[in-house]
Amino acid sequence: MKGPLAKTAILLVGMYVFLKFILPLFTAPLPASLIFLYLALTFASAMIFYTMSGGSLDEFMGPVGRFLTGSGQVGIAGTARILVFVLFPLLVGWQTYTRLAPSDMPPAENRTIHPAPPGEFVGLANPYPRTPENIMMGKGLYAAFCSPCHGANFDGKGPAAVGFNPPPANFSDPGTIAQLQESYLFWRIKKGGVGLPVEAMPWKSAMPRWEVELPDEWIWKIIMGEYDGAGQSPRTWEEEE
């Protein structure tokens, strides 16, 4: 097991074991699409490295060529070769079947999490000053209306969160509200899941349409409280004084 081909096989198996079984010991499991991507990159790396020179290319492709042509493949090796030729198409067939067979599971989706807001919400600025009183009021309103789902710690882990799929947004994650302007949050809170545009299909948001219950002033102050509580800053084009 010294040749480049064997090393590549070991590398791929090792990578798969790491991504599929070891990494989930410390964090959430990876989706199959990501595992496939990382394995493809690993395989591409091996291909690039071992085809860099004539010598390593021969070492890499030699066993493949011998296997395909059957040159020197006698005894157990010959039987293994025939087995592979039989099993490989079956494996491909099985994979195809499992992909196409009717299932009660919805297909994997590339959902658009941050669709573009409607024009009337673009460029709106928070009309209320960022005073301690307003922030405090915003946090109070947040505690009353938002924290049951988004959590008292702004981490998306409120008591009601377990009932939703996808779960409520985690505001302390720098990949969520820190990437957005306040006007964007205003739109999402005001219009809720039902106000999402076509590009956000499938509409998977249980966010209520808060405009029917909360005045705009409260929404703006909730936004202020959210950013402050989550330790994030809204995306702006001007630096704060």
Next chain:
Amino acid sequence: MKNHGIIENLKSLVPTVKPSSLFGWSVFWVLVLLPALVWAQDAATQAMSVEYRDIPGLGSRNVVWVVAQQHLLLAGFVLGVPIFAWVCEIVGWKTKEARYDKLAKEFTKLLTSAYATTALFGGILLFLLIGLYPKLMAYLSDIFFPSFIVYCLLFLLETVTLYLYWYGWDAMQGNKKTFHLFLGFLLNVFALGIMIVPNAWATFQASPVVVAEGTAIDRAWAATWNPTWWPVNIHRLIANVVLGGFICGAYAGIRYLLAASQEEREHYDWMGYVGNFIGVFGMLPLPFAGYWLMREIYQYNQQMGITLMGGFLAWLFILQAMLIGVLFLGANYYFWMGITYRIPGSERSYRRPILAMLIVLMVCLGVWMTPHSLVASLEEARKMGGTHHPLLGVFGVMSAKMTVANLMILVTFMSFIMYWRAGKQETAGWARIAKAVMGALLVIAGIAVIVLGVWGYFVPAIIRINYFSVAQVLIVLFVMVTFTPLTAILMKSAKTTTEMVWGQMPIRAGYALVSNAVMVILLMSLMGYARSSSRVHWHIYGVMRDTSDYAYSPALGYAAAFMSLNTFVFCLLVAFIFWVATMGDKGKKIPDQKEPEPAKIPAGVTPAMAGGSPREQD
């Protein structure tokens, strides 16, 4: 016969008209012709009120999509090639290296053959736009008419200059060479003008500036100077060099694969190297220009920015990451093969650094390609607690993407430096110190880029965008501008330990060059679609709405099929053009007449163009 009789009667009446009854006859003719005038006016009004026309079966948008993309890609090539053809000519003139002049001429030959086809597609596109989108074109003509005149003039000047530049190549050698170089300079100035004028029309559609008052020139100028005009100009200028370089590289790659003699193999191996070098050289600053463009788009309109990078077009940027990654890998792979094959015996000594660079590139590519919202089944999403992975989700945001893009640029640059230094031994007394400084600088730069990237998660977006991202770019640029002259000085006095051998590259090197060209064409088709689609249902964003049957954004799969079709058609076109352009060469060759001897690299030579050209030491 009856009608004929009436006309004859009318004719017979006309000469008998007396001056006194002229008024009466005038009234008569007006009364007769008035209905016809009204009908004609009606017909004209009806024609003017046509907003769209369609091509049944194909669809007007599809046809315009293909023709516009072909025109744009051809134009990119035609405007990019003169830049480096001229630079090659200057290098040949300064170094007295005939092969650079020959190379520049060969590049220009490809340019002349592609020029007419570009103009042809431009004409077809114009007719299609006028016919299929009359309302839009009437509006654009109303605003941009003065710039149409400027464009025509520039086109005329470019054509005349190109004729003189190409046909006068052999006649303007010797004393007249400087004049020829001046023509090359003019060619590039006019080419720049030809690029930036239509860019104003296209960028106006995305970020319009409409001024209701003022003269026609005032309005045209205001519309031209729109927020995305210069970011697109710069981005396209660099991208054209990349496209031109990689296409010339692919041309050389194919010629290399088809070469019948060792001389041809050596020449086209070298030409392939230069093409790849130009492509990489342009590719290094390209992400910076792209970042600036996106920043301007966000600043101009948050909605458009989100549609592009967070909304339904965001998946295109994952495809973009993949294509750029393959391009970086392809370019590096070619450099690394160059070290292995052109510098015999170097494989063992460079194996480890190459492996290290490959690992860094692949890790960076893995991060770049990791989407923010992962493609996951319901079950997988439940296990992750959403479509954001708690650990790897952090790779999905710009801070991570900017960091890995900068690192990939840094690695590719180092790959080139390594190639440049391969097979040579520095003789300068201060070489050891210089190399130590460069090594330390490289490590510090890499660490600084990563630290800024990680820090970027913990500061407001504006700080990251305005300071951290800019600092990352400046760090990488600093490495480039310090390493390049330092290496050049070191190499000037270096002695060659292993002679570089041209024409020994394996056939997969030729395929790598072709693959790079295909990737860059796909990339331009992809991002062209992204830029155009960001206007969504507007012809002119916020000003003129698309009310045609095609006022919807095509599904990404459909769009991807068109990008592939466009790439395929363009490759066919280029192959045909180059085949026609080189057809004459075969006829010209006289059996006894030998090609100019391609310079072998003797021991003790220094490169005129980093790593590529052999030149005798003074």
